[in-house]
Amino acid sequence: MGKKLLTWFDANGRHDLPWRKTNDMYKVYLSETMLQQTQVSRVMEEYYPKFLSRFPTLFLLSRAPLEEVLSLWSGLGYYTRARNLHKTAQITKGVLPKTKQELVELPGIGEYTASAICSFALNLPVAVVDTNIKRVLKRYGALLDASDKCVLEYAQSFLDTNHPKEHNLALMDLGAMLCTPTNPKCDLCPLQEACLGKENPTLYAKKQKKEYISMELFFGINIQNGKIAMTHSTNGMYEKMLLFPQIDPIEENFLGSYKHAYTKYRLDVKLYKTDFVPDDVVWVEIDGFLEGHFPSLVKKGFRFFPK
Ligand code: SF4
Structure with a gap:
């Protein structure tokens, strides 16, 4: 060689x-x-x-x-x-x-x-x-x-x-x-x-077949006075990062959905309008949201925020 x-x-x-x-x-x-x-x-x-x-x-x-x-x-x-x-x-x-x-x-x-x-x-x-x-x-x-x-x-x-x-x-x-x-x-x-x-x-050079895990995530979107309620994730890959709070979905409040992939996970993310406010809520300005330091898992949801 x-x-x-x-x-x-x-x-x-x-x-x-x-x-x-x-x-x-x-x-x-x-x-x-x-x-x-x-x-x-x-x-x-x-x-x-x-x-x-x-x-x-x-x-x-x-x-x-x-x-x-x-x-x-x-x-x-x-x-x-x-x-x-x-x-x-x-x-x-x-x-x-x-x-x-x-x-x-x-x-x-x-x-x-x-x-x-x-x-x-x-x-x-x-x-x-x-x-x-x-x-x-x-x-x-x-x-x-x-x-x-x-x-x-x-x-x-x-x-x-x-x-x-x-x-x-x-x-x-x-x-x-x-x-x-x-x-x-x-x-x-x-x-x-x-x-x-x-x-x-x-x-x-045969590729090994990858196995994926599919999951659904239900996020609540609560916007008040130009700010959105977010919460620190307490586990998994997003631990300590700000995400939307997870909620029990109510179909009539459905806002939109998108796919997100990370490591072996294939996520089906669904957003719902909600009044829910998590205990550790962090209110984040909607203005400049896309420039903020959030994972793309949440930035992808921006287009579904109610106007
Ligand atoms: S198979 Fe790869 S290492 Fe072998 S000759 Fe071709 S390019 Fe070079």
């Missing part, structure tokens, strides 16, 4: 990504956390710089109230990521440990993120396996039905221990740019000569 792969990476890799120009563990950790479910362009242009300008260090993040962290995260979705980031900042008091074994003990840091921090920030000889790298390796080694553990061992056996960071990044970019899920560009691939899966690449 070695030399050809690195030469290709030198010429073609995505060297301009801001988190690739740093060896700051926190910045690598933050970028990897944001990138887990979000497109590179959104993270790079919007959320990563915004978050870093407010919390330039993990220590400053550890001192911030969770509500502020969640509000800065708003729009990115998958808020558990922000909660775990904050918890980790507090547990470590802003100083991340420098071994994979210790990193995986922290909230929200799994095998992948720990490996990424070790490799991209510390340049340790640790193999990184994300979705792109997994696909490349499965094709390269013609690994059919290989478990994650098996692919990880395979990745470690190929790791260029002299250039571990570049090696991992090169495989990542190769997967994103050439060894794509459909129509891989094998003719341009630096691994083509030794690749065992190039004759039938689709065989090694």
Whole structure:
């Protein structure tokens, strides 16, 4: 693999990504956390710089109230990521440990993120396996039905221990740019000569069927004097965030409905006019509602607010 792969990476890799120009563990950790479910362009242009300008260090993040962290995260979705980031900042008091074994003990840091921090920030000889790298390796080694553990061992056996960071990044970019899920560009691939899966690449890139959970949510819309009644959610992914209160629906008060998806959930959201005021009510101005730091789960309901 070695030399050809690195030469290709030198010429073609995505060297301009801001988190690739740093060896700051926190910045690598933050970028990897944001990138887990979000497109590179959104993270790079919007959320990563915004978050870093407010919390330039993990220590400053550890001192911030969770509500502020969640509000800065708003729009990115998958808020558990922000909660775990904050918890980790507090547990470590802003100083991340420098071994994979210790990193995986922290909230929200799994095998992948720990490996990424070790490799991209510390340049340790640790193999990184994300979705792109997994696909490349499965094709390269013609690994059919290989478990994650098996692919990880395979990745470690190929790791260029002299250039571990570049090696991992090169495989990542190769997967994103050439060894794509459909129509891989094998003719341009630096691994083509030794690749065992190039004759039938689709065989090694089968998607696992996802299972979804469908749920209905009934929200009450109570607007008085230009303000809407909202409440802090007490559980689940939206914990501590402002949502509309949940109510028992009365059909004649129906305002509208919309779909919302997050992680494995597929939500059917229904809005009803109501007089209900929750105990912990927070009255929020309707003016500027869409610019507020609310999850898109509630912003989507704005168009149904009674005039
Ligand atoms: S030769 Fe084709 S299938 Fe093999 S790693 Fe390269 S792009 Fe993927």
